[in-house]
Amino acid sequence: xxxxxxREVSPGSFHEGAERKGAMEKFLYHLEIFLKKQMTRKGFLxxxxxxxxxxxxxxxxxxxxFAKSEVxxxxxxxxxxGAHDIVAVKGEDAYKNTVKAVEAMGGMxxxxxxxxxxxxxxxxxxxxxxxxAANTEPAVVAALVEMCYxxxxxxxxxxxxxxxxxxxxxxxTGIAAAAKEKGAFVYFADHWNVVKAKFAYNSSMEGWPVLRxxxxxxxxxxxxxxxxxxxxxxxxxxKNLMGVxxxxxxxxxxxxxxxxxxxxxxxxPDLTVIDATRVLVRNGPSGGNEADVQVxxxxxxxxxxxxxDVYACSLVKVDPVDIPYLKAAMARGFGRSDLSKADILQVxx
Amino acid sequence: xxxxxxxxxxxxxxFLGFFIYVLWSTTYPLSGGIPPGVLFKLDPxxxxxxxxxxxxxxxxxxxxxxxxxxxxxxxxxxCGWMCPLGTxxxxxxxxxxxxxxxxxxxxxxxxxxxYLFLGVFFLLAVAGVQAAWVMDPIVTAARVVxxxxxxxxxxAVDRGFVWLIQTFGLYGGFYDFYRDLKAGFLGVRIxxxxxxxxxxxxxxxxxxxxxxxxxxxxxxLCPLGAFYSLVASFSQLERKAEACNGCGLCSRRCRMGxxxxxxxxxxxxxxxxxxxxxxxxxxKTRFVVRGVKGxxxxxxxxxxxxxxxxxxxxxxxxxxxxxxxxxxxxANRPRVIRPPGVEEENRFLNTCVRCGNCMKVCVTNGLxxxxxxxxxxxxxxxxxxxxxxxxxxxxxxxxxxxxxxAIPRLSREEKKQARLGLARVDHALCLAWAHKKQCIVCEEHxxxxxxxxxxxxxxxxxxxxxxxxVDAALCVGCGICQNKCPVSPQRAxxxxxxx
Numbered sequence: 001x002x003x004x005x006x007r008e009v010s011p012g013s014f015h016e017g018a019e020r021k022g023a024m025e026k027f028l029y030h031l032e033i034f035l036k037k038q039m040t041r042k043g044f045l046x047x048x049x050x051x052x053x054x055x056x057x058x059x060x061x062x063x064x065x066f067a068k069s070e071v072x073x074x075x076x077x078x079x080x081x082g083a084h085d086i087v088a089v090k091g092e093d094a095y096k097n098t099v100k101a102v103e104a105m106g107g108m109x110x111x112x113x114x115x116x117x118x119x120x121x122x123x124x125x126x127x128x129x130x131x132x133a134a135n136t137e138p139a140v141v142a143a144l145v146e147m148c149y150x151x152x153x154x155x156x157x158x159x160x161x162x163x164x165x166x167x168x169x170x171x172x173t174g175i176a177a178a179a180k181e182k183g184a185f186v187y188f189a190d191h192w193n194v195v196k197a198k199f200a201y202n203s204s205m206e207g208w209p210v211l212r213x214x215x216x217x218x219x220x221x222x223x224x225x226x227x228x229x230x231x232x233x234x235x236x237x238x239k240n241l242m243g244v245x246x247x248x249x250x251x252x253x254x255x256x257x258x259x260x261x262x263x264x265x266x267x268x269p270d271l272t273v274i275d276a277t278r279v280l281v282r283n284g285p286s287g288g289n290e291a292d293v294q295v296x297x298x299x300x301x302x303x304x305x306x307x308x309d310v311y312a313c314s315l316v317k318v319d320p321v322d323i324p325y326l327k328a329a330m331a332r333g334f335g336r337s338d339l340s341k342a343d344i345l346q347v348x349x
Numbered sequence: 350x351x352x353x354x355x356x357x358x359x360x361x362x363x364f365l366g367f368f369i370y371v372l373w374s375t376t377y378p379l380s381g382g383i384p385p386g387v388l389f390k391l392d393p394x395x396x397x398x399x400x401x402x403x404x405x406x407x408x409x410x411x412x413x414x415x416x417x418x419x420x421x422x423x424x425x426x427x428c429g430w431m432c433p434l435g436t437x438x439x440x441x442x443x444x445x446x447x448x449x450x451x452x453x454x455x456x457x458x459x460x461x462x463x464y465l466f467l468g469v470f471f472l473l474a475v476a477g478v479q480a481a482w483v484m485d486p487i488v489t490a491a492r493v494v495x496x497x498x499x500x501x502x503x504x505a506v507d508r509g510f511v512w513l514i515q516t517f518g519l520y521g522g523f524y525d526f527y528r529d530l531k532a533g534f535l536g537v538r539i540x541x542x543x544x545x546x547x548x549x550x551x552x553x554x555x556x557x558x559x560x561x562x563x564x565x566x567x568x569x570l571c572p573l574g575a576f577y578s579l580v581a582s583f584s585q586l587e588r589k590a591e592a593c594n595g596c597g598l599c600s601r602r603c604r605m606g607x608x609x610x611x612x613x614x615x616x617x618x619x620x621x622x623x624x625x626x627x628x629x630x631x632x633k634t635r636f637v638v639r640g641v642k643g644x645x646x647x648x649x650x651x652x653x654x655x656x657x658x659x660x661x662x663x664x665x666x667x668x669x670x671x672x673x674x675x676x677x678x679x680a681n682r683p684r685v686i687r688p689p690g691v692e693e694e695n696r697f698l699n700t701c702v703r704c705g706n707c708m709k710v711c712v713t714n715g716l717x718x719x720x721x722x723x724x725x726x727x728x729x730x731x732x733x734x735x736x737x738x739x740x741x742x743x744x745x746x747x748x749x750x751x752x753x754x755a756i757p758r759l760s761r762e763e764k765k766q767a768r769l770g771l772a773r774v775d776h777a778l779c780l781a782w783a784h785k786k787q788c789i790v791c792e793e794h795x796x797x798x799x800x801x802x803x804x805x806x807x808x809x810x811x812x813x814x815x816x817x818x819v820d821a822a823l824c825v826g827c828g829i830c831q832n833k834c835p836v837s838p839q840r841a842x843x844x845x846x847x848x
Binding site: 059062063066067068127163164165166167168171172185187188190192193229230231248250251253254255256283284285286287288289292 | 516
């Protein structure tokens with residue numbers, strides 16, 4: 001049989017020098033006896049159970065010691081203001097438009113501090129090419145990433161939870177490649193790395209899993225694309241925040257208005273840059289037909305998400321009251337919605 | 350130092366590694382460099398029975414002919430040096446040293462069983478039914494790798510990383526490493542295959558059989574082995590014992606039971622493991638090319654060759670019974686949602702070799718192995734399960750990786766036109782139709798540019814309700830609507846198979 005496991009119990013030299021028995025030696029003595037004992041089946045099971053219990057307890061301890069909180073009450077409200085309420089730049093080149101819009105707002109330095117971790121959240125939802133205009137223009141994202149690094153950002157993260165399969169979407173939209181070229185960290189969102197949203201008021205988004213990286217960042221730049229949507233009429237900045245929500249997102253559509261306003265309040269984007277370069281005017285939000293695309297060649301920058309969305313509505317001549325989340329925002333007094341009182345700078349590049 | 354045996358082991362390990370590598374890289378966006386179908390095109394049994402049952406020329410036939418030609422020269426080198434299942438069987442067998450040894454006459458009788466299987470598959474193919482997938486070793490190994498090995502390995506690595514990151518709060522560089530790994534070899538989506546346990550148990554049974562008798566599967570059952578064995582009995586490379594003291598060691602140790610106690614051997618059974626070269630105490634056993642100067646004369650023909658009347662009757666009876674077991678005519682069977690481009694069910698069942706490539710490559714994991722939903726003939730063929738994953742509109746990879754063209758090789762534009770089925774709204778469950786709520790999730794996800802799901806706007810209780818209506822002329826049946834429908838457990842919009 002397996003005789004190699006059967007060893008003699010011989011504590012050896014420890015018996016002889018009894019006067020030298022310190023605590024450490026005592027321990028070693030017992031350890032040696034323990035190690036040299038032949039293992040019985042019962043003993044083995046005991047050790048296994050003990051190891052399992054120790055593992056579970058240790059796991060709990062480590063989680064308590066190191067793991068991050070699973071609940072979050074959203075990003076702090078910094079109330080950053082730019083030089084204007086809204087800047088809209090119209091011009092041939094989306095990259096230059098974006099740079100001009102942010103510069104007219106007072107430069108990226110107003111929003112990104114040195115060493116900051118920045119999230120640039122484009123609308124990267126559909127497996128469509130840039131020409132089909134279902135996603136944010138890659139050049140807009142690239143320009144923002146570049147400016148963030150120039151302003152001294154430590155790290156710029158670009159991610160989204162797409163509606164189609166992650167990899168084809170990241171590749172075919174062209175956003176991943178454009179952002180990576182500028183040094184951004186582009187990665188696939190992990191549905192296990194989420195926080196549960198907590199609100200100070202009654203919200204139907206209470207407990208909704210939101211991507212941790214979107215919440216735990218220093219600056220959040222929301223970069224939606226202006227396009228048609230079958231139900232909310234337009235997809236704008238607040239709708240774009242559905243992209244950081246994990247879970248069964250289809251359910252957000254039930255009573256979508258207040259939910260998206262709560263999300264905008266929770267994420268509290270520091271800067272909203274709406275890409276209206278190529279606008280899908282029919283068959284949104286996924287589109288797919290270039291005949292449905294109109295070229296607006298405009299980039300809008302604003303700090304107030306509601307104001308940004310209301311201004312974008314005026315571009316495509318849609319009444320903001322028809323858009324459920326803008327209607328809810330107005331009813332609640334979330335952000336400003338009166339364009340006549342806003343400081344709007346329109347630039348022709 | 351058993352140099353040649355060492356070489357064989359290296360070759361076996363390399364081919365097994367290559368096999369796993371090719372299957373592992375059969376994933377979006379197919380940048381592995383090696384065409385994923387090549388593993389199966391090398392298999393003459395699959396290619397011949399597919400070509401014969403459909404009476405067409407399959408592109409893989411040339412590869413299969415090449416393998417047959419090499420076998421004609423070398424013998425069953427494939428079984429001993431390349432076959433991934435053979436390697437695993439050898440590996441299992443190495444765990445138990447004491448095996449039951451069959452006497453030479455016993456193993457000569459038992460070896461004939463595999464010819465019966467080969468004959469049945471051949472006759473079924475002639476009758477128009479391709480059933481070689483039932484026992485072919487290559488697809489059996491491929492299914493285990495694709496359905497069991499890769500999913501469980503990636504799952505374990507992924508969970509391990511998540512545990513480390515979460516418990517130790519390693520959200521820095523370690524997390525970035527995990528993300529890179531996920532974008533690379535782990536895959537963004539950890540695949541899962543329904544009823545994968547069945548393939549695994551089948552595989553385990555084959556492996557454990559070699560605990561009792563070495564290479565039991567290869568000697569008794571493997572139809573591909575039988576095919577190679579027929580070709581190998583004419584092989585040019587031959588074993589020659591120049592001096593024999595009649596000790597019988599080679600006979601007792603031969604894993605294939607190919608050598609009789611007199612030291613003579615059955616060429617068709619020899620898989621060139623080359624153990625006998627080193628086992629021989631005389632050290633005079635060699636493998637030489639027939640007809641070359643100094644080579645031995647042809648080995649004596651062993652007994653038990655040719656077909657007896659009894660075995661002929663056995664073959665006919667079992668073929669007829671298997672044909673009868675095909676059961677309900679294909680036209681009357683319930684249809685399942687097939688991959689894009691598959692039109693005729695009967696042709697699909699004959700050309701599909703159940704290698705699992707399409708399911709492995711499916712980017713949404715929606716293609717799943719069928720169990721008995723379309724009769725036993727449909728076992729392990731792919732079906733789309735929209736609840737698990739839909740057919741990605743811009744993806745046409747399943748057709749690209751199919752080794753026999755069972756799933757047509759469509760271009761992206763052609764694939765977008767291919768109809769898998771038709772979506773139907775269940776008015777009793779739909780949030781908009783039944784509960785007058787706002788949803789339109791199916792409409793917004795519909796990938797057809799002009800929307801195969803239209804919205805019927807009704808004014809109910811003072812507000813507009815957008816109710817989805819399927820446009821049958823546009824719907825391609827991709828199943829994304831069913832996949833994304835928030836109603837559960839039964840989805841309120843479901844795709845029914847085309848045809």
